Every structure is written in C-alpha cells, then in structure tokens.
Amino acid sequence: MIQVCSQCGTRWNVRDRQRAWCPRCNGxxxxxxxxxxxRWSPGATTHPPTRSPAPQTGAPRLPSGFxxxxxxxxxxxxxxxxxRHLGPTPRYAYIPRWGLADNPPQALLEGEAKAKEGPALVxxxxxxxxxxxxxxxxxxxxxxxxxxxxxxxxxxxxxxxxGAALWLGVLLSLAAIVSVILxxxxxxxxxxxxxxxxxxxxxxxDPRPAWALWVGCLVPIVNLVWAPVYVIxxxxxxxxxxxxxxxxxxxxxxxxxxxxxxxxxxxxSFTTKPQGIADxxxxxxxxxxxxxxxxxxxxxxxxxxxRKPVERPLHRWVMVGQCRPSADQPGPxxxxxxxxxxxxxxxxxx
Numbered sequence: 483m484i485q486v487c488s489q490c491g492t493r494w495n496v497r498d499r500q501r502a503w504c505p506r507c508n509g510x511x512x513x514x515x516x517x518x519x520x521r522w523s524p525g526a527t528t529h530p531p532t533r534s535p536a537p538q539t540g541a542p543r544l545p546s547g548f549x550x551x552x553x554x555x556x557x558x559x560x561x562x563x564x565x566r567h568l569g570p571t572p573r574y575a576y577i578p579r580w581g582l583a584d585n586p587p588q589a590l591l592e593g594e595a596k597a598k599e600g601p602a603l604v605x606x607x608x609x610x611x612x613x614x615x616x617x618x619x620x621x622x623x624x625x626x627x628x629x630x631x632x633x634x635x636x637x638x639x640x641x642x643x644x645g646a647a648l649w650l651g652v653l654l655s656l657a658a659i660v661s662v663i664l665x666x667x668x669x670x671x672x673x674x675x676x677x678x679x680x681x682x683x684x685x686x687x688d689p690r691p692a693w694a695l696w697v698g699c700l701v702p703i704v705n706l707v708w709a710p711v712y713v714i715x716x717x718x719x720x721x722x723x724x725x726x727x728x729x730x731x732x733x734x735x736x737x738x739x740x741x742x743x744x745x746x747x748x749x750x751s752f753t754t755k756p757q758g759i760a761d762x763x764x765x766x767x768x769x770x771x772x773x774x775x776x777x778x779x780x781x782x783x784x785x786x787x788x789r790k791p792v793e794r795p796l797h798r799w800v801m802v803g804q805c806r807p808s809a810d811q812p813g814p815x816x817x818x819x820x821x822x823x824x825x826x827x828x829x830x831x832x
Contacts, residue, residue, distance in 0.1 A: 485511040488549070500546060510549035600675025601668055603788055609668045610784070613661040614777045620654040621770035627651055628763045631756070658770070669780070670699035673712060676787065680719045690715075706741060710734045713783065726786050733779035740772035 485494050485501060489509030494501065501511050544550070627647050630639060674695045681688045690712070698708030713730055717723040747765040750758065 485514050488512055502544065502546065511546070513546040600672050600679075606668055606672050606784060607781075609661075609665045610777055610781050613658075613665045614774050614781075616654065616657050616661045617770050617774040617777065620651070620658050621767050621774065623647070623650050623654050624763055624767045624770065628760065628767065631760050631763065635756075658773070662773075665777070666700055666705070669784075670696060670709075672784075673699065673709075673716065677712070677716050677719070680716060684719065703741075706738055710737075716787070720787075720790070722786075722790065726783065729779065729783045729786055733776065733783050736772065736776045736779055740769065740776050743769045743772055 485496050486492070487494065487504035487507065487509045488511070490504065490507045492504065492506055494504070494511065496511075496514070500514060503509070504511055630643070630647050633639065634644075674692055677688050677690075677695070695712060697704065698712060699705050710730060710733070714723070717726045717730065743765065747762060747769045750762045750765060753759060753762060
C-alpha cells in the first residue's frame with residue numbers, strides 16, 4: 483500500500499496499515515493510491531495481522547487526507563487591497579532630461595574651479611621636458627669641452643673650435659639657469675593650486691598661506707627643506723602618502739645631492755690652472771647630469787599626483803565572496819559515508 487506525503491511528495495510503502503503522518507517532514511499522508519494486497523482480501527487464506535485497538539485518550543483521529551491547521555485567534559485578517567491599474571508604460575520619443583541632473587556638492591565644484599585656475603598639465607610637462615633637454619645638452623657640451631682640454635695638452639686648437647666650445651657652454655649654462663627658474667615657478671604654481679583644490683574638496687582651507695608657499699618653493703637653499711615638506715603635506719591630504727613616499731624621498735635626496743655638487747662646481751670655477759679647469763669641467767658635467775636626474779624624478783612625482791584626480795576616491799570597494807577556511811583553520815569534517823535519509827525505526831521510502 484503506497485501513500486504520498488502532501489508536503490514533501492515522498493511515496494511511502496505503509497505495507498499493512500494506513501498511516502496519517504509523514505515520517506520525514508511530519509506532513510499529512512494522502513489516502514492510499516494502490517489497492518490492498520490480494521493476500522489480505524476476504525477470500526484469501528492468510529489474513530493481515532490484527533492489533534488491539536489503542537485506547538483513544540486524545541482527540542479523535544482525523545480521516546485520511548485531512549490535517550489540523552493552526553489559526554490565530556480573533557477576527558480574520560482584513561482582505562488584501564488590490565493594486566490599482568497604473569496604465570501603460572510611458573514611452574518617450576527622446577531621452578528625458580528631467581531625471582538625469584547631476585548636482586555635485588559645492589566643495590567639489592570649488593575644488594575643480596581652483597584646480598582649473600592653475601597651469602595646464604601640458605604647460606607643466608613642457609617646462610619639465612625642456613629643462614631636462616637643456617640640462618642634457620649642457621652636460622654634453624661640457625663633455626666635449628673636457629675632450630678638447632685633453633686634446634689641447636699636445637695640440638693647439640683652432641680659435642673657432644675653442645671659441646665655439648666656450649660660448650656654447652656659457653649659453654647653455656644661462657639657458658639652464660633660466661629653465662630652472664621657469665620650471666620652479668610653474669611647479670610652485672601647480673603645487674599651490676593643487677593644494678587649494680584638495681583642501682577645498684575636503685571642506686577646509688589650506689593651512690599655509692600662498693606667500694609662504696611661494697617663498698618656500700622659490701628661494702634657493704630654503705626650498706631644499708620646505709618644498710618637499712609641502713609636497714608631503716599634499717600627499718597626506720590626498721591619502722596617497724604610502725604610494726608616493728618612495729618617489730618623493732628619491733627626488734628629495736637627488737635634489738640635495740645635486741645642489742651640493744652645483745655649489746662645489748661654482749666655488750671651484752674661478753681657478754686659472756689647467757688642471758683646476760679640467761676638474762671643474764668634470765664637476766659641472768656631474769652637476770648637470772644630477773640636475774637632469776632631479777627633473778626626471780620630479781616628473782615622476784608630478785605624474786603620480788595628476789594620475790589621480792582630486793575628486794576621484796583613492797579606494798574602490800568591491801564585493802568579496804564568502805571566505806573559505808584555510809588548511810590551518812579547522813573546518814567541518816566531511817564523513818566518508820553520507821548521512822542516512824531515514825532515521826532508525828522508520829520505514830523506508832517507496
């Protein structure tokens with residue numbers, strides 16, 4: 483005899499007697515779907531085992547196919563309100579503009595306006611690139627001058643060659659000084675506007691006045707200390723100090739070393755001895771190469787800042803899946819044999 487559970491749909495072979503409850507989910511069993519065993523028919527020689535009827539101590543047993551349902555006391559719940567018909571979906575022949583307005587916060591608008599007040603990125607890159615090229619040419623012409631000094635030890639140079647080497651070195655040295663001044667002014671301008679934009683985006687004012695920033699960036703020797711400090715403060719305000727710590731430190735060290743070599747080269751440039759002139763030429767070549775390296779490192783620091791706009795957040799939050807237990811952490815131990823579907827003293831499913 484087969485009975486089907488009304489909840490889980492399991493087919494149970496109840497064998498000799500009809501059951502009311504499902505052994506698996508305690509749901510109500512439907513009426514038997516198969517005829518009884520012919521061995522238990524009235525004309526059969528064997529009869530199903532008889533059991534003494536159990537005394538009915540509780541409520542009367544429900545017929546097959548019925549079950550008790552709990553209902554809360556009190557009046558029935560109010561009927562659900564039917565959703566009114568909203569009509570057809572609206573269609574537009576053009577893209578509607580009433581829902582696409584983007585109103586950024588006022589601090590963001592002020593930060594963008596102050597960032598646009600500074601020099602263009604193309605101007606800053608052009609100043610850096612031209613200064614690097616001038617320093618490279620100056621180092622090259624001084625190397626040529628040193629080679630001519632070596633040749634002049636045994637051979638007299640033509641006046642045209644000697645004069646060209648001398649005046650080219652002087653002109654390139656003046657061009658290097660002018661490029662350094664212009665590049666320093668452009669970088670200071672960019673730094674001041676960048677700081678103003680960042681602090682405006684944070685809803686604050688720059689803690690340092692503009693005149694202090696100009697003095698700390700343009701006055702020689704003083705800018706060796708204050709200009710990197712201003713850059714580090716900018717990195718902390720943008721919360722990118724961990725990413726920029728290495729480039730800023732390398733630029734600062736190279737700048738101090740280049741300044742020291744340049745001061746030594748200027749101090750030894752007044753000698754009139756041939757060996758002193760040759761030594762000073764080598765010192766000037768090293769100074770120009772270090773100056774070009776400083777400008778290259780400054781280019782890297784500048785690109786590291788402008789790669790991240792002021793209004794864009796540094797971190798991007800993404801959804802992470804459920805953490806899986808590692809090999810060291812104890813996890814649920816899977817048994818070799820799957821758990822039994824039926825518990826003990828229960829009849830198997832059909």
